[in-house]
Amino acid sequence: MKRLLSGLILFCFYSLAQAVLNIEITEGVEGSLPIAVVPFQWHGGTKLADADVSAIIASDLARSGKFAPLADKDLIAYPKQPEDVHFQSWRMTGVDHLIIGGVKQEAENQYQVYFRMFDVLKGEQVLGYNFSATRASLRSVAHRISDHIIKALTGLPGAFDARIAYITAAQNPGKAVKYLLQSADTDGFNSQNLLLSDEPIMSPAWSPAGDRLAYVSFENGVAEIFVHNIHTAKREQISKFAGINGAPAWSPDGRKMAITLSKDGNPDIYVLNLDSKELTRITSHWSIDTEAVWMPDGRSLVFTSNRSGKPQLYQVAFKAGARPQRLTFEGSYNANASVSADGKTISFVNGDSNVFRIAVLYLDTGLVQIVTDGPLDESPEFSPNGSMIIYASQHKGQPVLAAVSTDGRHKQRLGLSDGDVREPAWSSVRK
Template sequence: MNKPLPVSIPTPSSLLFARRTLIAALAATPVLPALAQFRVEVSGVGLTQLPIALVPFKGQDASPQKISEIVQADLERSGQFRGVDASGQALDEASRPDLALWRQRTADSLVVGSVTRLADGRFDVRFRLWDVVRGQDLGGQSYTVPQGDLRLASHRIADYVYEKLTGDKGIFSTRIAYVTKGGSRYSLWVADADGENAQAALASPEPIISPVWSSNGQQLAYVSFESRKPVVYVHNVASGQRRLLANFRGSNSAPAWAPDGGSLAVTLSRDGGSQLYTIPASGGEPRRLTQSASIDTEPVYSADGSTIYFVSDRGGAPQIYKMGASGGAPTRVTFSGTYNISPSVSGDGRWLAYISRVGGAFKLHVMELATGNVSAITDTSADESPSFAPNSKLIVYATHLQGREALMTTTLDGKIKARLAGQGGDIREPDWGPFQKQ
């Protein structure tokens, strides 16, 4: 993975820290299939997983999607739940289950439901959640959706269950963006949080890197090499329309949305070395934030918008620093290791995820910002591009696993990982989108 860029592609110094920009790593890969579908493989054991039973939804054998299976996969991938055998039972949302039976099966909670095809072709999806231990009905919901939204309905059921049982908001109906290379073609994809239902937002014969969601989930900023140099675009996900944001002299890279959506931080070399600037989301003249002889790049905002974390070699090697969102004197954040890049800050402000080079391997690390305590949470050696789920409980990242490119999610302690493995093509650059308005 740690290779130079191809000679035919510009190599602005501002991009060299980020392994996401090492386009040569995207070279010899098989041709991407028409849709980048994934399978979910969950591994690891958490300390406090909640046992939950999901009875196959009544009518789902005739449904294009197996609702209960999608919900169970979501919950298990979170690291908070483990499935309990629910075979041999026929229940739906109107049933009064024998909770003593489910206690015998060691379930703490129970999900039942149904899916019915309506005369107009839509589907009626209903469910109910039971607290088996307390013998309580925890409510339920119903959704009337077209066939294409059956997976979304399943994810919303998982969100409901997750929030009721953990107190934290579920992230299963959110979306991720990522980039693939198949043959000589690069594609920017938007997919469900489990990697399924991928839709191509953009395809190009030139590299696409660094996609990042706006805080309202309606836009993606990214860097394209269509002009044979890095240029920043903003892309409307719903309409597919895009606009040029930054195409100044030199390189334009590493966009990061401010939480209010009104501006972006970018790395520009327009005035010489690579430095940080802010630019209005509608475009316009950038305002310079850093004034150094070093390379400053990869900005990310804290959730409250008050702080920018970034990568700089001002100390002699790439490390992560922070400063006020309007600039000012930076403070160094990472001290463990000699090469730390690709910062991502959790929405609750508690955690910093980043990539550290350890003995030639690139590994995902998580720092608790209040204490500075750092944990290495992977045993792989080519990790890149970490991004927090909007509830701050999971991280998505790209890596090499068993000789293949893969997207992974992990809990913050590294105990539960899920592999979202593509069927072909090189998968890179994941970014986890915000909560969706329902």
């Protein structure tokens, strides 16, 4: 019986590890620009169901919150070549842009992906690329095409050809919780297990280049910070002081890390030089100081402190004698900042004792906008282009990952079929 049970639990865990994040757009379809993505032609091979390039592109465009791809049934034609496009008819459908393309299989593991985007009103091509791909990189190429389209039409750099790291906790009744650190494409596919542990894993943070992931692991019975190289799968323990080793945050140049330590008696923020291992104390206060993030210019940190009695956000410059400046004033709980790549906005958790929501602070005006509904939203992180915020939420009492456009208008849920999923971290786009 015992064997059967452990077999079942293994199976449950296996299915969790294999679970794919399902994306459901929950709010804000209106206001998005209609766009037509014609299903791509496949040459020299059959269409791969798990690498349906045009479907991936349409899904990315919808997830961006800026576009509303026509449903397949509303497509009036399936043009294969630029000369097949009848612009007059497409104008009637109300779309401004039309995308056609195809996938050519040239050898066993060699593909060419091409696409063209047309301005329907002007009747001309505005974008067109060819990409080489392997079987394994087809989905990534589709995401790269989405990033090109969004850049061309909105001016925003891409965000979809990236990885999202997150942690799941598998709660099996009567059994110890299993913690799993994973990374996946931004649409939840191609998930990869990075660390499985009986003890908590926390606070994943991507290096600026997206090649390394820092995190906190309790696997040795104490909190330690590791840096995990995604390509070599090698990892290095970088912080193991007495007490807290937490909240790792990479500097914009990837050479330093802000961390929280309590080795001197109280949670304070330090900066660790990853090359020289030199440790510099940044805050020194009897209160809690933690959750540091870097401003993109690398000249200051934003962090959480309860020095006023309740947790609030503060900014401290790397200058001798610099005093932390308080940034948030509304609400009794403002914590866990993420700074947009342009340094103009900060997303954070805003709450009182019972409702915690994601808020955005505009640094130029000081205005704060609440962008989610709560009640237990946490771990916000900007997409690399600053247009979206991914965060951890609850849906019907179950932990889920969710994303919201920075203006709060567009919401989507990235649901796992089971397991407690938390702490999403969005990498930079692949180079």
